[in-house]
Amino acid sequence: MKEVSFRILSNRPLTGEVFEMKLSGDVSDFRGPGQFAEVALPGFFLRRPISAADLGENSLTLIYKTVGKGTGSMSRLTPGAELSILTGLGNGYDLSRAGETPLLIGGGVGVPPLYLLAKRLREEGKAVRAILGFNTKSEIFYEEEFRALGAGVTVTTVDGSAGTKGFVTDALPEKPGYFYACGPLPMLRAVYRAVPGAGEFSLEERMGCGFGACMGCTIETASGPKRVCRDGPVFRKEELLWGK
Amino acid sequence: MGKMSVDLCGIELENPVIPASGTFGFGYEFAELYDINRLGTFSFKGTTLYPRFGNPTPRIAETPAGMLNAVGLQNPGVEKVIAEELPKLRRVFSKKVMANVSGFSEEEYEKTAALLDKEEIVGWIELNVSCPNVHGGGMSFGTDPDRAARVTERVKRAVKKPLIVKLSPNVTDVAEIARACEAAGADGISLINTLMGMRIDPGTRRPILGNVTGGLSGPAVFPVALRMVWQVYEAVKIPVVGMGGVTSAEDAIEMILAGATAVEVGAANLTDPMASLKIVEDLPRVMEKYGIDSLADVKGAAHHG
Ligand SMILES: Cc1cc2nc3c(=O)[nH]c(=O)nc-3n(C[C@H](O)[C@H](O)[C@H](O)COP(=O)(O)OP(=O)(O)OC[C@H]3O[C@@H](n4cnc5c(N)ncnc54)[C@H](O)[C@@H]3O)c2cc1C
Ligand SMILES: Cc1cc2nc3c(=O)[nH]c(=O)nc-3n(C[C@H](O)[C@H](O)[C@H](O)COP(=O)(O)O)c2cc1C
Ligand code: FES
Numbered sequence: 001m002k003e004v005s006f007r008i009l010s011n012r013p014l015t016g017e018v019f020e021m022k023l024s025g026d027v028s029d030f031r032g033p034g035q036f037a038e039v040a041l042p043g044f045f046l047r048r049p050i051s052a053a054d055l056g057e058n059s060l061t062l063i064y065k066t067v068g069k070g071t072g073s074m075s076r077l078t079p080g081a082e083l084s085i086l087t088g089l090g091n092g093y094d095l096s097r098a099g100e101t102p103l104l105i106g107g108g109v110g111v112p113p114l115y116l117l118a119k120r121l122r123e124e125g126k127a128v129r130a131i132l133g134f135n136t137k138s139e140i141f142y143e144e145e146f147r148a149l150g151a152g153v154t155v156t157t158v159d160g161s162a163g164t165k166g167f168v169t170d171a172l173p174e175k176p177g178y179f180y181a182c183g184p185l186p187m188l189r190a191v192y193r194a195v196p197g198a199g200e201f202s203l204e205e206r207m208g209c210g211f212g213a214c215m216g217c218t219i220e221t222a223s224g225p226k227r228v229c230r231d232g233p234v235f236r237k238e239e240l241l242w243g244k
Numbered sequence: 245m246g247k248m249s250v251d252l253c254g255i256e257l258e259n260p261v262i263p264a265s266g267t268f269g270f271g272y273e274f275a276e277l278y279d280i281n282r283l284g285t286f287s288f289k290g291t292t293l294y295p296r297f298g299n300p301t302p303r304i305a306e307t308p309a310g311m312l313n314a315v316g317l318q319n320p321g322v323e324k325v326i327a328e329e330l331p332k333l334r335r336v337f338s339k340k341v342m343a344n345v346s347g348f349s350e351e352e353y354e355k356t357a358a359l360l361d362k363e364e365i366v367g368w369i370e371l372n373v374s375c376p377n378v379h380g381g382g383m384s385f386g387t388d389p390d391r392a393a394r395v396t397e398r399v400k401r402a403v404k405k406p407l408i409v410k411l412s413p414n415v416t417d418v419a420e421i422a423r424a425c426e427a428a429g430a431d432g433i434s435l436i437n438t439l440m441g442m443r444i445d446p447g448t449r450r451p452i453l454g455n456v457t458g459g460l461s462g463p464a465v466f467p468v469a470l471r472m473v474w475q476v477y478e479a480v481k482i483p484v485v486g487m488g489g490v491t492s493a494e495d496a497i498e499m500i501l502a503g504a505t506a507v508e509v510g511a512a513n514l515t516d517p518m519a520s521l522k523i524v525e526d527l528p529r530v531m532e533k534y535g536i537d538s539l540a541d542v543k544g545a546a547h548h549g
Contacts, residue, residue, distance in 0.1 A: 001277065003518065040515070045462055046306045047515060070306075086517070206302040206452075208313060209514035213269045215289070215318040216304040218297070225297055225318065230273075 001088055001211050002029035006060065008081045011074075014063065014141035018109065019075045020053075021062045027055050027087060033117035034092025034180075034202055034234045037062065038210040040084040044070050047086065049207050049229070051182075053112035054119070060085075063112035063141070089210050090233050093117050093200055098126055099178045103199075104151075105168050105191055107133040107183025111142055113202060114182055122149045129177075130154070133168035133187065137161035169194040192242050202234045247538035248527055250284075252506050253406030253431045253483055255340055255367050257284035259527060260539055261496065263520045264487050264510035265290050265344035265370065265410075266315065270329040274513075275336035278521050284506060286520075287342035288329070290372050291360065293352045295321035299377060300454035305443040310462025310489070311511055312441050314455035316377045317346050322356045330365055340367025342408070346375055350395045353385075354402045361403040369403050371396065371430075374412030374437035376459045386412040386437075389424035400429035408432035408485060411476070413465075414440050418472045419479035426480045433476055434485035434508065436469045462511040465489045470502050477503025477544050491519065493526035497534065503544040 006025035014020050030052055037060065038047035048070050054061035066072045077083070092113075098121055106114040111132050121128045128151040134140045135158045146153045154171045155163030164171045168183070169190045179199030181191045188201050205228040208216035212230030219226060221239045226232060248259040263274075263286040270288050271280050280286065298318030305312040319325065333341065343360040347353035357369050373386030373395060385391050392409070400407050409425040411418060413436040422433050438459025443452045451457075469488020477484050486504030490496055491512040499507045512519035527539075536542050 001517070003516070044306065045308075045310055045511075045515060046304070206304045208304040208311060208511075209267075209517070211517060212273045213517070214267060214304070214313065214514050215298065215315045216313060217301065218303070218315075218318055219301065220297060 001086055002026070004029075004085055004087050006083050006085050008077055008079050008083065009059070010079055011077055013075070015139050018063060018065050018139070018141050021064070021074070021077075023060045023062070023083065023085075024058055025060065025085070027058065027060050029088030030055050031088060032092045032095065033120055034113055035088060035090050036210070036233060038086040038089060038207070039074070041070050041073055043073065046208065047210060048074070049089075049210055051113035051202075053115050055116060060087075063109065065109040086210060090229055091231065093180050093234050095120060095124065097178055097198070098124075101127045101129065101177045103173065103176050103179040104128060104130040105179055105181040105183070106130065107168055107187040108135075108139070110181070110183030110187070110202070114180065115142055115145060117180055118146055118149050118151050122151065128152070129173065131156065131168045131171050133183065135159065189242055192237065192240065199237050200234050201237065201240060203228050203232055205229075247540070248531070250505055250540050252485070253368060253408065255406070257506055259284045259524050260500065260504075260506035261520055261524045261527070262286055262342065262485070262506055262508045263513050264508035265342075265372065266313075267510045267513045270325075271333050271341070272336055274517060277517055280337055281339055282524055283520055285339050285342055285367060287344045287370050287508060288333075289319050290317045290344045290346040290375060291319050291322050291325050291356060292317055292346050292348070293322055293356045295319065295324065302452055302454055303458075305452040305458065307441070307443065307460060307462070307464060310460055310464035311514075312443060312453060312458035312460055313438065314377045314453045314458035316455060317375055322359050326359060326363060330363055334365055337365070341365055342368045342370050344370045344372055344410070346372040346378075348378070350398050353395050354398050357399045358402040361405050366405060368406045368408050368432070369399070370408045370410050370434055371399055372410045372437065374410050376412065376414060376438055376440045376457070377455060386421065387415050389421050392421050393424040393428035396425045396428035396430050406431040408434050410437055411435040412437050413468060413472055413488070419475045422476040422480050426482050430482060432483040432485060433480060434487065435476060436465070436472050436488040439465055439468065461488065463489045463491055466495060470498060473499055473504050474502040474546070478547065490523070493523050493530040496523055496527065497530060497536070500539055500543055501546040503547065505543055
């Protein structure tokens with residue numbers, strides 16, 4: 001963990017409610033995909049946890065949905081502004097378990113951390129397949145960016161306005177392989193039930209600190225109480241007690 | 245440079261800054277960021293006799309200028325704290341630590357405190373009779389002067405180290421409770437724990453917190469905390485440790501002027517992990533600004549004409 005002052009390079013809407021913010025600053029504390037940042041927003045007491053969607057030499061990309069006052073105010077910040085961000089938080093995805101044909105399953109703003117994961121897995125020469133689920137056509141983002149990495153992409157929309165009609169679980173391949181999932185809880189639980197093999201889930205909880213000090217984010221797991229911020233946010237399937 | 249050191253119940257603190265229980269874990273998360281020996285000391289996570297998972301999530305909600313928490317005393321239980329957490333702490337901390345103890349019966353408080361009292365690294369026992377997030381324990385001991393006195397008396401007999409009783413602000417007359425604890429043998433009083441509150445999500449029409457209610461802390465509570473420190477300082481002769489919303493060296497000085505011997509820092513550690521260290525580093529400058537040569541000398545100064 002490291003507190004870093006970042007400068008906003010760009011902050012643009014990808015869809016009506018989803019924004020992409022690019023920032024420049026020291027990202028040396030990030031170890032890999034699945035880790036997150038805690039962003040201090042002027043006027044708000046708690047920081048906002050947002051996943052690293054992409055990491056560059058000296059740059060960080062955050063993709064966030066405006067769901068409340070904090071992310072709403074974030075969407076109005078302009079290039080040049082400085083933001084205090086805690087970097088390198090949490091334990092990310094375990095790339096060593098990917099196998100040759102990993103499956104990435106993302107829903108809504110669960111898609112962003114999978115972009116960085118897809119990028120790293122492609123760098124390792126893996127045949128990445130991604131299922132990206134959205135509600136409707138106008139909410140789709142980053143489909144082209146995933147394709148540009150050379151990933152095989154299947155888009156699903158609940159209303160059928162683009163791609164496969166239905167949920168991510170309606171587009172599962174014959175042989176899923178090792179999977180990495182991130183998205184809203186009902187989607188994650190559906191994936192947990194639908195995919196028989198091994199994989200990893202990225203979870204969300206409301207956080208007080210984001211670095212393990214307050215016990216605000218604890219869940220019960222197969223190996224006892226775990227803090228989503230410090231021991232997660234990525235958990236292996238067998239760690240979760242979601243039943244069958 | 246002015247004198248920052250203060251005496252807390254017979255143990256000298258290099259400076260009066262103490263991260264508060266529940267916001268600093270067992271110290272070692274922060275030791276990755278800075279040398280925690282630069283703090284006066286810190287109070288570790290509220291420990292109970294048996295392991296506790298705590299409350300269901302969400303345990304955290306934001307408020308204007310603060311936060312609600314309903315963690316519910318998640319801790320591995322005193323045996324594991326002694327066997328696993330304290331050895332890890334010893335590797336990064338050479339000072340005496342404040343052991344925060346909670347419970348659900350007088351007997352439980354007594355047993356837990358007695359076990360921690362034997363640990364070399366423990367300097368003080370901070371008896372949390374004020375946790376609002378557990379049912380049938382914690383705060384119910386701290387909102388009634390007789391019950392507070394009884395548990396204080398019983399624990400005092402079982403420990404050798406200084407006993408600091410941590411009080412709840414969720415009472416009508418905090419001075420009365422403080423006096424009862426002093427009469428029962430407390431060596432110090434710390435306050436305030438969190439103020440009971442809640443938030444509702446209009447989207448779901450349900451309380452945000454899994455526990456429905458939670459404890460408010462952060463800058464929002466500072467004036468309430470300061471007022472209570474002021475009242476307790478007037479009511480008792482034993483040292484008072486002030487906390488509630490402290491985020492800067494200026495806040496710490498206000499607490500000391502109101503009568504605090506030392507100052508605990510809670511929620512500020514969560515939003516800025518360097519917050520406590522920044523207060524330590526900023527104190528000399530702020531002391532100079534206000535012409536303070538020694539913090540001990542200005543303790544309670546606001547009470548005198
Ligand atoms: C590890 C992690 C990674 C995340 N990554 C992303 C991401 O890449 N993109 C994205 O759009 N969102 C992400 N989220 C969710 C994001 O943190 C929330 O949407 C955001 O905090 C909402 O803030 P707000 O002020 O707009 O909402 P409000 O509802 O006004 O916020 C009030 C409080 O609740 C908290 N809160 C509300 N919803 C959530 C939630 N779903 N999870 C955690 N805390 C919440 C806020 O942080 C704040 O403290 C992530 C959450 C976690 C825990
Ligand atoms: C997340 C969290 C957990 C806490 N846990 C404890 C605890 O275990 N024992 C205790 O005595 N106080 C606990 N407290 C209360 C704090 O120690 C402190 O009394 C209170 O938060 C007021 O200070 P602040 O406004 O600086 O946070 C907790 C507070 C927070 C925010
Ligand atoms: S949010 Fe504080 S421990 Fe996870």
